[in-house]
Amino acid sequence: MNNDNLPALDVAKMQPYVFLMTQTSDFLSTDFLQIGTSATMAMTQMARDMRAAGQDVISLSMGEPDFETPAHICEAAMQAIQKGRTRYTAVDGIDELKAAIRVKFARENSLDYGVDEINVSPGGKAVLFNALAVTVSKGDEVIIPAPCWVSYPDMVTLCAGQPVIVPCGPEQGFKLTPEQLEAAITKHTKWLILNSPSNPTGAVYSADELRALAQVLSAYPHVLILCDDIYEHIIYDDLGFTTMAQIAPDLKSRILTMNGVSKAYAMTGWRIGYAGGPKWLISAMRTYMGQTTSNPSSVSQWAATAALNGPQSFLKDWQADYSARRDYVTKRIAQIDRLSCDSPAGAFYSFVGYDALSEEQTDVALALDVLQKTGVATIAGSAFHMKGHLRLSYSVSQAKLETAFDRLADYFQT
Numbered sequence: 001m002n003n004d005n006l007p008a009l010d011v012a013k014m015q016p017y018v019f020l021m022t023q024t025s026d027f028l029s030t031d032f033l034q035i036g037t038s039a040t041m042a043m044t045q046m047a048r049d050m051r052a053a054g055q056d057v058i059s060l061s062m063g064e065p066d067f068e069t070p071a072h073i074c075e076a077a078m079q080a081i082q083k084g085r086t087r088y089t090a091v092d093g094i095d096e097l098k099a100a101i102r103v104k105f106a107r108e109n110s111l112d113y114g115v116d117e118i119n120v121s122p123g124g125k126a127v128l129f130n131a132l133a134v135t136v137s138k139g140d141e142v143i144i145p146a147p148c149w150v151s152y153p154d155m156v157t158l159c160a161g162q163p164v165i166v167p168c169g170p171e172q173g174f175k176l177t178p179e180q181l182e183a184a185i186t187k188h189t190k191w192l193i194l195n196s197p198s199n200p201t202g203a204v205y206s207a208d209e210l211r212a213l214a215q216v217l218s219a220y221p222h223v224l225i226l227c228d229d230i231y232e233h234i235i236y237d238d239l240g241f242t243t244m245a246q247i248a249p250d251l252k253s254r255i256l257t258m259n260g261v262s263k264a265y266a267m268t269g270w271r272i273g274y275a276g277g278p279k280w281l282i283s284a285m286r287t288y289m290g291q292t293t294s295n296p297s298s299v300s301q302w303a304a305t306a307a308l309n310g311p312q313s314f315l316k317d318w319q320a321d322y323s324a325r326r327d328y329v330t331k332r333i334a335q336i337d338r339l340s341c342d343s344p345a346g347a348f349y350s351f352v353g354y355d356a357l358s359e360e361q362t363d364v365a366l367a368l369d370v371l372q373k374t375g376v377a378t379i380a381g382s383a384f385h386m387k388g389h390l391r392l393s394y395s396v397s398q399a400k401l402e403t404a405f406d407r408l409a410d411y412f413q414t
Contacts, residue, residue, distance in 0.1 A: 003107070012398075035154040043367070047377035058404045062208050062391045063199060063349065065266040067318055068373040069303075073265060074203075076306030080299045087297045092286040093120025093274070097301045100308040101274050108232075110245050111257065113276035120304075122296040124230050124260040124273035127285075129155050130292075131256050132191070134284040136161035140190040145176040146385035147226070147351060149199045153385070161190065165385050170342065170353065174201040178212045185216075191224045192217070197231040200384045200391040201351040202344025204235060207242040214248035225255045230273075233264040233315050235346040236323045245276075253278050264315060265307040270300040282369060314397065322348050324400060332405040336412050343408040348395040351381065357388055368391065374407040 047059040064247060080086070093101075098118045105111040120125045128151075136159040144152050145168045153163035166184050168174050181192065194213075196205040205213075217223055226245045235241055245255040258283065260273035275282075289295075329350050330343045340353040363380040367390060370379050381389025394401055 009381060027129070031158055031160060034157050043371075043377050043379050046371070048095070050371075050375070055375060057371075057375045057377060058396070058400050058407075059377040060394070060396065060404055062120075063347075063393050063395060064268050065263060065318070065348075065395050066397060067266040069266050069270070070307075070314060072266065072308075072310050073303050073307045077299050077303040080302035085298055085302055087298060089298050089301060091290045091295050092282070093118065093296070094298075094301050094305070097272075097274075097305045097308075101276070101306045104308045105257070105276055109204075109243055109257070111243075111245055111252075111276060114279075117282055118275055119275045119277070119282050120301065121273045121275075121285070121289065122293050122298055123271040124228070124258060125151060126263060126271075126289075126293060126296075127256075127258045127260070127273040127275045128152075128226065128228065129158075130285045130288050131258075131277075131281065132156060132159045132161070134288050135224065135281070136190055137155050137160050139188055141186060141188045142191040142193060143181070143184045143189060144193050144385075145180075145195075147174060147198070147200050147381065147389070148193070148385055149195060150383050152193055152195075162188075164189070165369040167258070167386065169386070173342075174198060174203040174351070175205060176213065178216045181213055181216045185208070185220050186224060187222070189223050191226050193226045193228065195228040195230075195244075197235055197344075197346025199231065199347055200349050200379070200381075202347040202349050204239055207240070207247050210242055210244050210247050214244060214251055217248075217251060221254070223254070225251060227255060227257050228255060229259045230263050231347040232259060234322055234348055236319070236326060237345065239345055256281060261304045261307050266318075267300075267303070267307065270303055271283060271299070272296055272300050272304040274304075322394070325398060326350075327395045328398065328401060329392065329405070332409070336409055339412060348393055350392045350394065351384075351386075352390045352392060353388060354390060355388075363387055363389060370411060374404075374411050376404045376407050 042063040044059055047057045051057045097120055098115050101118050102113055105113055121130060132155055138160040140161045141164045142156045142161050143164045147164045156163045164184055166177050166180050225244055229243050232241050243257055245252045245257050256275050256277035258275040262268040279346055333339050333341045333352055338354060338356045341350045344350060363382050367378050367380040379391040381387055
C-alpha cells in the first residue's frame with residue numbers, strides 16, 4: 001500500500017474515540033464518568049470517518065457478519081409491516097417469538113423454559129445490562145474472566161457494582177480455571193459472566209471445563225451465572241457447543257442463558273436479544289424494561305421469529321466460510337515475525353499477541369499507528385483487559401482479508 005497520500009492523523013483528535021473521559025462536568029453522574037467509549041465502536045467509527053474523508057480503510061475492528069440477512073427473514077419483516085404489526089407489543093416480547101425461543105432452547109440446547117422464563121430485549125446488550133441492573137447493588141462483585149468483551153466491566157460499573165477481572169492468558173487458552181474461580185469468589189460476589197465462544201479470543205469452553213466450573217459454583221449458592229452464548233453458531237472443527245445450564249441442571253435456577261439473532265443470522269441492526277432464566281429474574285427484567293426501553297421493535301420481533309422458526313441449514317454454510325477465513329488468517333499471522341495467535345475455536349476473531357511492545361508504545365498506540373500507516377483498523381487488547389494484543393475480526397470478505405494482511409505484513413516486517 002502506498003501511504004504517501006494518507007494525511008497524517010492527529011492522535012490528540014482521536015482521544016475522544018478511544019480513551020477514557022478525563023473531563024468532568026457538574027451535570028454528569030459520577031458512575032457515568034467512570035466509564036469510557038466502547039473501543040470497538042470507537043475504532044469502527046474512526047474507520048468510517050477516515051473512509052468518508054477519502055482514505056482507503058479496511059476495518060477489522062467490528063464484529064459484524066458480512067452476510068446479508070436471509071431473504072425469508074426480511075420477507076417476514078415486510079409482511080409484519082404490511083399487516084400493521086407496527087405498534088407496541090408486550091414489554092418483553094410477543095408470544096410468537098417467545099414460543100420460537102422456547103423451541104430453540106429445547107432443540108439446540110436441551111433446555112426447557114416456560115414462557116414466563118423467557119425475556120426478549122432490544123439487543124443482547126440490553127439483556128445483559130437489564131439483568132445486572134435489577135440484581136447488582138453497590139458493593140456487589142461480578143467476576144469477569146479476561147480477555148473479555150469490552151462492555152461487561154462498564155455495565156457492572158454503571159450498576160454501581162465492582163468488576164472483578166480475572167486474567168486468563170494464552171497459556172491457559174484464555175479460559176477461566178476452577179482454581180481461579182474459587183479464589184475470586186467472595187461473600188460479595190453476585191455474578192460470574194461466561195462468554196463462549198469468546199469475544200475477543202474465540203475460546204470455547206468444553207462440557208468438561210464447564211462441569212469443573214459448575215462443581216465450584218455448586219458450593220456458592222449466592223453466585224448467579226450469566227452465560228453469553230451469542231456466538232453459539234460460529235464454532236469450528238466439529239466442536240460441540242455446550243452451555244452451563246445444559247450440563248449443570250442443578251444450577252439452572254440461578255443461570256441466565258443469553259443469546260440473540262445478531263451474529264448467527266446476520267441481524268446486527270435488527271436489535272433482538274433474548275434469554276432464558278428463573279422467573280423472578282425475568283419478571284424483574286420485564287419491570288425494568290417497562291420503565292426504560294419498553295418493548296423491542298415490533299417488526300424486528302417478527303423477523304426474529306422467522307429466523308428461529310425458519311430453515312437453519314445455511315448456518316453450516318456460513319460456518320464453513322468463517323472457518324476458511326479463520327484458517328487463512330491464522331496462516332498469515334504465523335508468517336509474520338513477532339505476531340502469534342492460536343487458531344480460534346469459535347466466533348470470528350483472532351486475538352493476536354505482539355511481543356515487541358515497549359512502555360512508550362502501548363497496544364493502543366500500536367493500533368492507532370497501524371491504522372494510520374496501513375489503513376487497517378484493529379482493536380487494542382487493553383480494551384479487552386489484556387495488554388499486548390490486537391483483536392482482528394475476520395467477518396469480512398476473503399478479498400479484504402488478503403489486502404489487509406498484505407498491508408499488515410509490510411508494516412510488521414519493515
